[in-house]
Amino acid sequence: MLTHPTHERLIALRLSGMAKAFEEQRRSPDLGALSFEERIELLVDREAAARDTKRLTTRLKFAALRQSACVEDVDLRTPRGIDRAVFARLVAGDWIGRHENLLVTGGLGKSWLACALGHKACRDNRSVLYHRVPRLFEALAWRVATDAMAACSRRSGAFSSFILDDWGLSILSAAERRDLLEILDDRHGRAFTIVTSQVPVAHWHDVIGDPTLGDAILDRLIHNAHRLQLTGESMRKHNARARPLDL
Secondary structure, three states, rough: OOOOOHHHHHHHHOOOOHHHHHHHHHHHHHHOOOOOOHHHHHHHHHHHHHHHHHHHHHHHHOOOOOOOHHHHHHHOOOOOOOOOHHHHHHHHHHHHHOOOEEEEEEOOOOOHHHHHHHHHHHOOOOEEEEHHHHHHHHHHHHHHHHHHHHHHHHHHHOOOOOEEEEEOOOOOOOOOHHHHHHHHHHHHHOOOOEEOOOOHHHHHHHHHHOOHHHHHHHHHHHHOOEEEEEEOOOOHHHHHOOOOOOO
16 A cells, blocks of 8 residues: 555654554544544644653653662552652652752662652653762763863753762762762752662761761752651662572
8 A cells, every 4th residue: 555645744744643643544444433623633642642752751761760660660568668648749749849859768779769759750741860979970070171060060950850879878079079069059949859878867967078068068958858768678688588599
């Protein structure tokens, strides 16, 4: 069968979703009972859905979430300190619109939960950027020029969600403290940040390693933040026991 010229023009106009729906209508005799307006509505709906899917795919690609997680798969039956009502409010995302932060501490499933909330933010048409804190500082160490650091800071501030995973594994150097303060200052009051850490928030001052910059960093990070303290062991330890080595 020859390709219909209308189908070709839809493809040329980059209306791929509408083109697929058009071909389906041509092959379906049941759609003859629909009115002209109803058939046009089906074409437009398919194009809108295709574009939404494409935008979501792009957002997830740039987010580079460490784990493939979504909020629907969060197991609230496992006893790890997640209150159902609190989690429902986090999923709803009103706190995101208010540019508030989220601090997730403890041992069981912190990174997975942060990625699940990041995935939900992408689905809600928000831009997300994930970084493990050690890798972030390694990347910033290469940007020694002021303009390069400023560009990186602006890029971090442009994302509505910034996930900082594995915070507090080591005491920050002087350069790391300055870089972190610049990033958080650009985001303060404009976007939200999710931080995961095994270190309790009360000891974050010690991790920063400088009283003055510590006050400035934590002022921008914790004073407008929700806190989620998870209980239980690390998920890696839990999974390791669940999968014993072959003899």
